[in-house]
Amino acid sequence: MATLTIDGREVTVEPGTTVIEAVRRLGADVPHYCWHPGLSVAGNCRICLVEVEGMPTVQISCNLGVRDGMVVHTQSEKARQARQDVMELLLINHPLDCPICDQAGECKLQEYSFDFGTDGSRFDFPKVHKPKHVRFSEKVVFDAERCILCTRCVRFLDEVAGKDELDIINRGDRNEIAVARGDELTSDYQMNIVDVCPVGALTSTDFRFKSRVWFLKQTRSVCAGCSRGCNVTVGSRWNRVLRLVPAENQAVNKWWMCDDGRFTYRDVGADDRLGAPMVRKNGRLVEVSWDEALAAAAEGLGNAGKDLTAVVSARLTNEELHLAQTILDHVGAGERGYRARDFAKDDMLRTGDGNPNAAGAELMGLTPFTTDLPGAKHVFLCGDGVEQNEDLSSAAFVLVADCRESQTILEFATVVLPSVTAFEKRGSFTNVDGRIQRVEPSVRAPGSALEDWKLLGRLLAKLTGDAAPTSADSVLKSMGATRPAFEGLSLGRLGPLGKSTATATAAANGEAQ
Amino acid sequence: MPVSKRLMEHAPAIDAPPQSLADYKATGGYKGLEKALKMEPDAITQMVLEAGVRGRGGAGFPAGRKWSFVPKNTGKPIYLACNADESEPGCFKDRQLMERVPHLLIEGCVMACRAIGAQAAFIYVRGEYPQSIAALEAALIEARDKGLVGENVMGSGWACEVWVHQGAGAYICGEETGLLSSLEGGRGYPRIKPPFPAVEGLWSSPTIINNVETLANVPVIVRDGVEAFRSVGDDDTAGTRLVGISGHVENPGDVEINPATTTIRELIEVHAGGVWKGRKLKAVIPGGSSVPVLPADAIDVPFTYGAVKEAGSLAGAGGVIVMDETTCMVDALMNLMQFYHHESCGQCTPCREGTGWLEKLVTRIWSGEGSERDIELLDRVADTIGGAQQGKTICFLADSAVMPTKSFLKHFRDDFVKAVADGGSPVFKARRDRHAKTSTAAKTGTAAKTGAK
Numbered sequence: 011m012a013t014l015t016i017d018g019r020e021v022t023v024e025p026g027t028t029v030i031e032a033v034r035r036l037g038a039d040v041p042h043y044c045w046h047p048g049l050s051v052a053g054n055c056r057i058c059l060v061e062v063e064g065m066p067t068v069q070i071s072c073n074l075g076v077r078d079g080m081v082v083h084t085q086s087e088k089a090r091q092a093r094q095d096v097m098e099l100l101l102i103n104h105p106l107d108c109p110i111c112d113q114a115g116e117c118k119l120q121e122y123s124f125d126f127g128t129d130g131s132r133f134d135f136p137k138v139h140k141p142k143h144v145r146f147s148e149k150v151v152f153d154a155e156r157c158i159l160c161t162r163c164v165r166f167l168d169e170v171a172g173k174d175e176l177d178i179i180n181r182g183d184r185n186e187i188a189v190a191r192g193d194e195l196t197s198d199y200q201m202n203i204v205d206v207c208p209v210g211a212l213t214s215t216d217f218r219f220k221s222r223v224w225f226l227k228q229t230r231s232v233c234a235g236c237s238r239g240c241n242v243t244v245g246s247r248w249n250r251v252l253r254l255v256p257a258e259n260q261a262v263n264k265w266w267m268c269d270d271g272r273f274t275y276r277d278v279g280a281d282d283r284l285g286a287p288m289v290r291k292n293g294r295l296v297e298v299s300w301d302e303a304l305a306a307a308a309e310g311l312g313n314a315g316k317d318l319t320a321v322v323s324a325r326l327t328n329e330e331l332h333l334a335q336t337i338l339d340h341v342g343a344g345e346r347g348y349r350a351r352d353f354a355k356d357d358m359l360r361t362g363d364g365n366p367n368a369a370g371a372e373l374m375g376l377t378p379f380t381t382d383l384p385g386a387k388h389v390f391l392c393g394d395g396v397e398q399n400e401d402l403s404s405a406a407f408v409l410v411a412d413c414r415e416s417q418t419i420l421e422f423a424t425v426v427l428p429s430v431t432a433f434e435k436r437g438s439f440t441n442v443d444g445r446i447q448r449v450e451p452s453v454r455a456p457g458s459a460l461e462d463w464k465l466l467g468r469l470l471a472k473l474t475g476d477a478a479p480t481s482a483d484s485v486l487k488s489m490g491a492t493r494p495a496f497e498g499l500s501l502g503r504l505g506p507l508g509k510s511t512a513t514a515t516a517a518a519n520g521e522a523q
Numbered sequence: 524m525p526v527s528k529r530l531m532e533h534a535p536a537i538d539a540p541p542q543s544l545a546d547y548k549a550t551g552g553y554k555g556l557e558k559a560l561k562m563e564p565d566a567i568t569q570m571v572l573e574a575g576v577r578g579r580g581g582a583g584f585p586a587g588r589k590w591s592f593v594p595k596n597t598g599k600p601i602y603l604a605c606n607a608d609e610s611e612p613g614c615f616k617d618r619q620l621m622e623r624v625p626h627l628l629i630e631g632c633v634m635a636c637r638a639i640g641a642q643a644a645f646i647y648v649r650g651e652y653p654q655s656i657a658a659l660e661a662a663l664i665e666a667r668d669k670g671l672v673g674e675n676v677m678g679s680g681w682a683c684e685v686w687v688h689q690g691a692g693a694y695i696c697g698e699e700t701g702l703l704s705s706l707e708g709g710r711g712y713p714r715i716k717p718p719f720p721a722v723e724g725l726w727s728s729p730t731i732i733n734n735v736e737t738l739a740n741v742p743v744i745v746r747d748g749v750e751a752f753r754s755v756g757d758d759d760t761a762g763t764r765l766v767g768i769s770g771h772v773e774n775p776g777d778v779e780i781n782p783a784t785t786t787i788r789e790l791i792e793v794h795a796g797g798v799w800k801g802r803k804l805k806a807v808i809p810g811g812s813s814v815p816v817l818p819a820d821a822i823d824v825p826f827t828y829g830a831v832k833e834a835g836s837l838a839g840a841g842g843v844i845v846m847d848e849t850t851c852m853v854d855a856l857m858n859l860m861q862f863y864h865h866e867s868c869g870q871c872t873p874c875r876e877g878t879g880w881l882e883k884l885v886t887r888i889w890s891g892e893g894s895e896r897d898i899e900l901l902d903r904v905a906d907t908i909g910g911a912q913q914g915k916t917i918c919f920l921a922d923s924a925v926m927p928t929k930s931f932l933k934h935f936r937d938d939f940v941k942a943v944a945d946g947g948s949p950v951f952k953a954r955r956d957r958h959a960k961t962s963t964a965a966k967t968g969t970a971a972k973t974g975a976k
Contacts, residue, residue: 053715054870056915067914073715092915095907099876132900135883159869178710178869181693183879185869 014080029071029082030058040084041093041122043208044160045072048265050169055160057100057122059092060084068092094126102133103183104209105155113210115223119158138183146176147195149215149269150204154186157211163187163203170266171358173197187211199358201269205255216273217253221245229452230257230506232439234325234432235271236353237363239441241507242267244275244433244452251275251433251453259507261445268360270353277431278453282415284428285457295419295426300458300468307425308472310407311341314388318343321379321400322392324351324365326462327437327449328496329485331367331374333466334392340473343390347379361442366432370440373495373511391418392466393429411465413455427469428459435461437482438504440495440511447508448501527755527781529763530739534623537776541658544665547626553671555742559634560679567638567745574744574752575761580606580699580734581811581840583828586741590731592721593639599728603636603644604706607735608690608697610649611811612862613842616765617735619777621648621655624739625662629685631738633672634745636683639731644685646735647702650692659687694866698918699732700724701868712870713918734840736765757783760827760838768795770845771802780826782838787822787831790843802847806935810839812859813923815930816852836930852935853942854950856927857885863924874921877908881924888939891947898939902932 013022016033023032028051030040043055051073059068063081068089071082083089100119108114140154159178164187168174175197177190189195204214226245233240233254240263245253254275256267287303288295298306311318320343322334338346348371355362365371383389384401391400393412402408402422410419411427419426434455440446455461460468463482471478479485483501490497495511503509533550535542547553559567572587593601605628609617620628632644648656663685666672674682693711695701700714703725714720724730740762744752753761760782769775773796780790787809791797798804804819809826814837824830831838846855860882869875884901887893905928910921932939942948947955 051715053917054872056872059914067912069914070715073717075717092909092913095909096872096915098907099873099880102876102880132904133880135880135887138879158872159875180869182864182867182869183875185875 012076012078012080014076014078014082016082017084023076025076027076029060029062029069029074029076029080032076033060033071033082033084038084040071041118041125042072043118043158044162046162046165046206046265048170049162049165049206052161052165055100055158056096057093059089059096061086061089090126093122094128097122097127098131098133100158101127102131103138103155104158105137111156111210112213112218113156113207117210118208140184140186144188145194146189146212147200149201150195151213151215151218152187153211153213156209157187158209159185159187160208161187162206162208163212166203166206167195167197167200171197171199171202173200175200176203198268198270198354198356198360199266201272202256202266205265214253217245220252221247226252227452229450230448231433231450231452232366232441232447232508233267233271233274234366234439234449235268235274235364236359237361237366237368237442238263238359239366239439239445239447239508240267240271240359241447242271244450246433246452249453251278257506261507261510262441262443262447263359266359268356268358270360275433277414278433280414283456283459284413284415284419284426285459287428287458288423288426290424295423300460303425303427304468304472307409307427307469310388310409310424311337311390311469311473314341314343314390314407316342316344318345318388318390319383319386320346320390320392321383322346322348322371322376322390324348324368324371324376325432326367326371326392327435327482328367328370328373328440328446329437329482329489330462330466331370331376332485332489332493333463333470333479335374335376337466337470337473338390340470345379345386346376348376350378363442366441367439369442369444370438370446373440373493392462411462413459427465428455428457429462429465430455430459434459435463435482436501437461437463438486438499438501438508441508444511445508446496446499446504446511448504448506527763527784528779529743529755530620530627530736530765531624531779534619537619537623539623541622541662542624542626544626544662544669544671547624551746552626552742553630553677555744555746556630556634556637556671557677559637559745560677560681562745564638564640567634570744570749571638571741573749574740575758576737576740576744576752577760577828578734579736579740579764579841580697581611581813581837583838586733586737589721589733590635590639592719593729593731594722595640597729600643601639601641602725602728602730603632603639603641604699604702604725604730604732605632605644605646605735605738606697606699606702606732607646607648607652607655608702609652609735609840610694610697611813611840611842612859613767613769613808613811613844614840615767615769616777616841618652618655619765620735620739621652622658625658626666627739627742628659628735629662629666629672631741632685633676633683634741635731635733635738637681639729641731642683644683645688645706645725646685647688647690647696647706649690649697656687656689663687693868694862695868695918695920698920701918702732703730710868712868713920715917736841755781755783757827759783759829764826764838764841766790766794766826766841766843768843768845770843771799771847771850772845773797773799782826785826786824787817787826787843790826791822791845795843795845798845798847800847802849804845805848805850806846806852806855808836808842808844808846808927810837811842812844812862813919813926814839815926816934817930818934851942851948851950852931852938853885853889853948856931857882857889857948859927860885860924863920867920867924871916871918871921873908873915874910874924877904877921878924880904881908881928885928888942889948890951891942891945893939893943895940895943898932898936898943901928901939905929 241257241259351364353364909915
């Protein structure tokens with residue numbers, strides 16, 4: 011171990027640690043553009059300069075290894091002046107058009123300029139002009155004038171995504187990032203380059219100009235696109251989800267997520283969302299009150315008994331799956347399971363399992379459904395918004411809890427209970443590695459649709475006469491009694507990074523975490 | 524004033540074909556290699572260390588010490604890269620070695636490989652040197668044919684291959700780590716250190732990079748011994764130096780000298796026939812365009828690393844650029860800034876953005892649109908950019924723009940003040956007036972009449 015002093019504070023770190031990492035270990039930071047903890051060190055932006063006692067020149071802290079006894083100053087006059095010099099040079103050819111730049115509000119140039127830049131420039135020449143709104147793909151647009159050539163995007167695609175598709179062309183202050191292999195970016199992870207870009211050079215065609223980022227409500231949640239459970243920050247405004255960006259979780263997705271996952275929010279605003287409970291009367295689905303719908307549902311389930319065939323979605327949260335299972339146990343349903351869903355797999359994050367909570371479903375004792383539904387007399391589709399086309403023509407009773415209209419609902423449903431998407435509810439998912447992670451609502455569901463846990467809780471109450479659960483958290487806290495993997499857990503205890511089921515089990519057994 | 528020929532002692536005339544293998548061997552060629560193959564590799568390094576030969580590419584780092592940095596037993600191959608990019612304006616000495624005595628370099632490469640444990644050497648020759656490449660390629664064919672290079676060097680059972688690689692015309696590829704990036708097929712981007720190339724260079728393997736002239740000294744050191752080698756030069760600069768003299772002199776060209784006994788003035792007045800056209804000397808850039816300029820009264824110093832440094836500049840890569848009394852230093856600096864701006868690789872912020880700013884400022888002064896403030900700013904911006912000497916950039920290219928700027932302003936500020944006061948530099952005004960005359964003549968038709976007469 012090496013002990014060094016940074017701005018008067020001692021810190022002990024492993025050999026091989028860089029100075030910038032040591033600074034961050036102290037909870038402080040050094041300004042940086044090209045350095046990213048998930049990428050190789052490029053050392054080109056030169057803004058992370060610090061002064062080290064005994065070294066004649068300032069040093070880039072991103073490529074400087076710690077040594078025992080090292081004395082580092084990040085705020086000395088020499089270090090500050092050097093950073094200010096670099097800052098001035100970064101801006102001489104950079105367009106100062108923040109009012110029309112989509113990065114404003116989350117731009118490192120703005121932030122560092124505010125922190126330690128000067129209020130004017132000594133540069134009084136026309137700026138170098140370069141191509142603007144260059145199409146890198148249908149998802150990513152590039153503005154060469156705003157680019158500071160930190161090469162984070164080049165390195166991300168090469169080192170992380172395994173697609174060496176970007177490079178630098180030209181030389182000196184004519185340098186530009188360009189697609190170097192083929193005509194357009196093809197990586198399924200290319201939108202991460204928009205996130206790692208510290209300035210407004212790379213923007214997402216899906217999000218750009220939709221909202222100033224400071225107006226976004228930022229909600230930390232989990233992507234429901236596959237069973238990886240990438241941590242995300244959902245940006246929403248006007249009760250609409252506008253973008254998903256990855257949130258760091260070293261145990262799950264590090265700093266990244268796939269492009270398809272970012273587009274999962276589009277289901278939220280789909281125009282076939284269900285907003286009111288319905289019951290089929292005289293062959294037609296008619297909007298009814300929740301009370302009437304739940305009563306009809308409970309009656310139908312009670313009549314079905316062991317003849318009930320239930321398809322419970324592995325897109326439901328752990329709490330909802332638990333409630334669904336409790337209902338099915340109460341009714342004594344015979345056949346039950348979940349539908350497996352495929353999702354293109356890769357070597358990076360995409361697991362190939364399109365259900366975000368298949369592991370949770372398995373923990374609840376559910377297995378993938380193998381039998382076909384035709385022939386079933388009594389059916390409960392406890393779904394979640396993915397298009398279903400089941401042939402239920404022979405069923406006498408079909409209860410559907412879902413958030414989107416489908417052909418199945420229109421043709422066969424007896425009772426329809428409108429539920430919500432993963433962006434509108436609270437609860438937890440268990441990911442492919444058995445990690446239980448928190449899902450948080452970022453927007454409100456349309457009409458009188460209810461979160462699935464609430465809907466299932468009320469249905470259960472109707473069946474048993476007990477009180478309905480008051481929150482997803484209360485369900486999680488109580489389910490540990492019968493489901494050991496969840497013992498001792500609460501949504502609060504999961505924290506922002508989640509907990510592995512193993513850890514949870516160990517904690518429940520009183521072992522050290 | 525003695526001419527000290529050692530590397531070029533048996534070199535054929537400048538227009539004659541390159542020295543053949545037979546001629547080279549007849550004058551002691553490959554005797555050094557023969558001797559080296561019988562020595563322990565470390566003993567070769569020790570000899571080079573004791574000889575005290577310093578890097579002739581500009582930095583002047585002791586070659587023997589550099590070799591000693593190669594880690595042993597890493598399980599990786601070790602490489603030698605010969606820097607024959609010679610891209611520094613004002614330098615053309617390596618070209619003389621490659622085109623006239625190519626076997627001297629090849630022998631030096633093989634011996635260096637033997638010393639550092641490499642089995643392959645890459646000679647990175649700048650693309651603008653097709654004759655150098657042809658001479659080296661022809662010499663390599665001869666050397667391979669006679670078993671001096673290849674799978675069984677001189678029957679020793681030891682294999683060593685030498686490859687010639689043609690650069691594609693970028694100044695930055697003469698920077699040693701930019702050279703490695705280019706050699707690997709990538710953009711000629713200099714690399715951050717650590718890791719140092721001796722530990723992680725070509726293809727992440729230990730690599731030693733030496734200049735052509737540095738390697739050409741190795742056969743001489745081993746063949747003649749340390750003492751003989753050190754009989755020329757002094758403790759600071761051991762051995763001879765090849766120096767190219769260009770600019771406003773009567774006889775530009777290369778000369779091999781004893782650096783301890785030859786002053787910059789002698790290089791100009793004796794070896795280059797003096798300042799041309801009977802004019803007076805104004806300024807000298809002694810080590811290639813990147814080093815600080817010296818005024819005419821500061822050149823009575825020997826051409827050793829130490830003495831030139833003490834005089835306020837650097838002996839660098841041995842390219843003496845001479846400027847006569849008619850030279851406008853604003854014009855000269857503008858030319859240099861155009862070069863460094865054009866050649867900045869653009870990797871580090873200060874150099875990428877700053878070299879262009881310097882060029883813009885000096886051009887403004889040159890064209891009569893500058894002010895006193897611009898002169899001051901030119902000086903300040905040079906400080907802002909800094910460069911590797913201040914820790915602000917990866918390589919020394921930024922310093923190469925900063926050092927001339929600072930020194931031009933220090934010694935020749937009057938030229939800049941005059942350009943501001945007189946509405947532009949003399950060169951600018953002459954061009955403008957010539958253009959004005961032509962256009963006036965074209966309008967009035969006087970050109971045609973004059974032509975008829």
